[in-house]
Amino acid sequence: MNVQEYIASGILELYVAGVLTEKENLEIDAYAKEYPEIKAEIINIENAILELTRRSNTVNPYSFDTLKTKLGNLESDTKVIPMKKGSDWTPYLGWAASILLAIGLFWVYNQNENLKSDIEIVEQQNQALEQQIADSDASLEKTQDLLNTLRDKNISVISLGGQEVSPTSYAKAYWNRQEEKVFIDAQGLPEPPDGFVYQVWSLKLSPLTPTSMGLLEDFATDDNKVFALNNPNDSEAFGITLEPAGGSESPTLEQLYTLGVVSAS
Amino acid sequence: MQLDLLVEKFQKKDATAFETLYGMYAENICGVINTIVKNEGRSQEICQDVFVKIWNNASSYNSAKGRFFTWILNIARNAAIDEIRSRSYKNEKKNLSADYFVSVLESKEDDSTTTTDTKGLKKLVQSLKKKCVQIIELLYFRGYTQKEAAEELAIPIGTVKTRNRSCISKLRENMEVE
Numbered sequence: 001m002n003v004q005e006y007i008a009s010g011i012l013e014l015y016v017a018g019v020l021t022e023k024e025n026l027e028i029d030a031y032a033k034e035y036p037e038i039k040a041e042i043i044n045i046e047n048a049i050l051e052l053t054r055r056s057n058t059v060n061p062y063s064f065d066t067l068k069t070k071l072g073n074l075e076s077d078t079k080v081i082p083m084k085k086g087s088d089w090t091p092y093l094g095w096a097a098s099i100l101l102a103i104g105l106f107w108v109y110n111q112n113e114n115l116k117s118d119i120e121i122v123e124q125q126n127q128a129l130e131q132q133i134a135d136s137d138a139s140l141e142k143t144q145d146l147l148n149t150l151r152d153k154n155i156s157v158i159s160l161g162g163q164e165v166s167p168t169s170y171a172k173a174y175w176n177r178q179e180e181k182v183f184i185d186a187q188g189l190p191e192p193p194d195g196f197v198y199q200v201w202s203l204k205l206s207p208l209t210p211t212s213m214g215l216l217e218d219f220a221t222d223d224n225k226v227f228a229l230n231n232p233n234d235s236e237a238f239g240i241t242l243e244p245a246g247g248s249e250s251p252t253l254e255q256l257y258t259l260g261v262v263s264a265s
Numbered sequence: 266m267q268l269d270l271l272v273e274k275f276q277k278k279d280a281t282a283f284e285t286l287y288g289m290y291a292e293n294i295c296g297v298i299n300t301i302v303k304n305e306g307r308s309q310e311i312c313q314d315v316f317v318k319i320w321n322n323a324s325s326y327n328s329a330k331g332r333f334f335t336w337i338l339n340i341a342r343n344a345a346i347d348e349i350r351s352r353s354y355k356n357e358k359k360n361l362s363a364d365y366f367v368s369v370l371e372s373k374e375d376d377s378t379t380t381t382d383t384k385g386l387k388k389l390v391q392s393l394k395k396k397c398v399q400i401i402e403l404l405y406f407r408g409y410t411q412k413e414a415a416e417e418l419a420i421p422i423g424t425v426k427t428r429n430r431s432c433i434s435k436l437r438e439n440m441e442v443e
Contacts, residue, residue: 010430017404017429018335019411029329046332048437049405050293055386056366057296059308064284067313071320 006031007041016045146183146226154178158238160260165242166190171258173238175231182213182231182238189257191220192242199243200227201251202235205261210239210251237261272333276323283320290334291316294341300366300406301345311348315341342408365402389439397432404429 014020015028032039149155155174162169170188175181184200192198198216203209214229216222241248242255274282294315299308319326319337326336367390390398396418403409403417404425415422 008430010426013429013433014404014411014426016332016335017408018331018339019404019408022330025330029331042332044437045433046334048433048440050290050334051440052366052386052389052401052436053293053296053405055389057292057299059292059295059299059305059312061287061291061295062309062313064287067287067316068280070313071317 001031003035003037007038012038012042013045016042016049143224146224149176150174150183152176156262158260158262160238160240160258162188163256163259165255166257169257171240171260173260175235175262180230180232182229184216184227184229184238184240185225186216186219186227186240187225189216189219189225189240195245196242197245197247198240198257199247199251200229201239201241202231202233203237203239204234205236212247212249212251213238215243215247216240235262268333269328272326272328276326278320278323286333287316290337293334294337296366297338297406298341298345300402301342302348307348308345311344312341315344318344338405339408342406346408365398366406367398389436392439393432393435396428397435400425400429400432401436 011020011024012028015025020028028038028042032042154176156177158173158175160171160173166189168188169190172185174183174185182200186198189198198219200213200216201210202213203211211233213231213233214227216227219225237260239251239259240257241251241253242257243252271282271285275286291312295308295312298311298315299305302308302311315337318340326333330336367386393401399418400414403414409417411422411425414425418425420428
């Protein structure tokens with residue numbers, strides 16, 4: 001093809017004006033790629049039109065920043081992609097939140113149950129402690145009673161010393177003559193062997209006449225080892241012997257553990 | 266930077282490339298719009314809308330179908346024509362006012378405080394015959410087809426191409442003389 005003739009035809013000016021058909025446009029684009037002269041001519045024509053339109057313009061375009069604002073902060077794709085990502089996981093956010101909520105509720109429920117059982121345990125402990133306090137109160141009352149009894153002005157105290165069988169043993173008798181009662185404090189006696197029991201005797205000395213006052217039953221399990229016995233006798237001495245379970249009619253003198261004489265008063 | 270490369274970046278939504286292209290063409294496009302709309306305030310608005318439109322439709326430009334500037338030019342002319350139609354101008358574009366893009370020269374002749382050859386327009390067009398001004402106006406500023414221009418100017422369709430060619434050549438000569 002004759003390039004100069006083609007250029008001279010004036011079709012390139014119409015191409016720049018944008019008034020040709022699509023087919024013609026495609027054809028010219030192909031020629032422009034093939035023939036540098038055609039490409040150069042197009043650019044020169046375009047420059048002339050640009051110059052003309054620029055010089056005839058009396059309108060100041062808005063600044064690019066204004067345009068940018070109108071476009072809503074057009075940044076390049078880098079800003080669009082994160083937003084797409086954002087919208088991708090947004091639906092899952094709801095699910096994640098509800099799962100978290102469910103886990104949270106379950107946790108709170110569990111905590112509550114744990115606290116409830118903790119409270120139960122503490123309440124039980126509390127009851128046990130209250131029971132202990134009540135027991136202690138009762139024990140204290142008993143002790144107080146005992147103390148008051150022993151302090152009674154009508155009480156005579158008789159010390160019973162250890163005898164041959166058990167020289168280290170000792171006991172005390174608190175005798176209330178008016179109430180005809182004797183309290184034996186057997187703290188200083190050894191625990192009786194199985195099948196044996198201590199028996200307390202009231203003695204008349206001349207002649208030596210023993211009268212059984214009773215047994216120190218359940219010796220091992222008695223906490224304060226103070227035993228109350230009745231004593232209507234006009235005793236001159238007290239003795240404690242170890243006897244076979246159930247006690248004896250008369251004391252086994254070989255097993256006399258302690259003996260004490262009532263002082264004359 | 267090479268225009269092709271710039272346009273390619275612009276089509277990939279590169280804001281910097283867009284800004285460069287805006288700097289290159291905004292004045293031209295605003296001017297063309299005002300030639301049709303004849304209202305500088307409205308022309309500014311429409312001009313901005315045109316660039317918004319080309320940014321949003323950047324991917325639809327195909328370099329095989331024409332020059333990038335020509336693409337914008339077409340969009341701008343259509344926007345301007347839409348504007349005057351919406352202003353209930355019932356007229357077809359053939360019946361538009363006969364004012365030419367060079368009217369800016371005449372309108373400013375009375376104004377002694379401004380130079381009439383602002384931006385060197387006078388130098389560029391003073392030696393052009395009226396028929397050149399007419400045909401350039403129709404083809405570039407208004408987007409007339411050859412057939413429409415031929416009818417408007419009452420000349421054979423074949424003459425449009427050659428007359429336009431010689432008018433543009435004269436314009437280019439004037440540019441070179443500068």
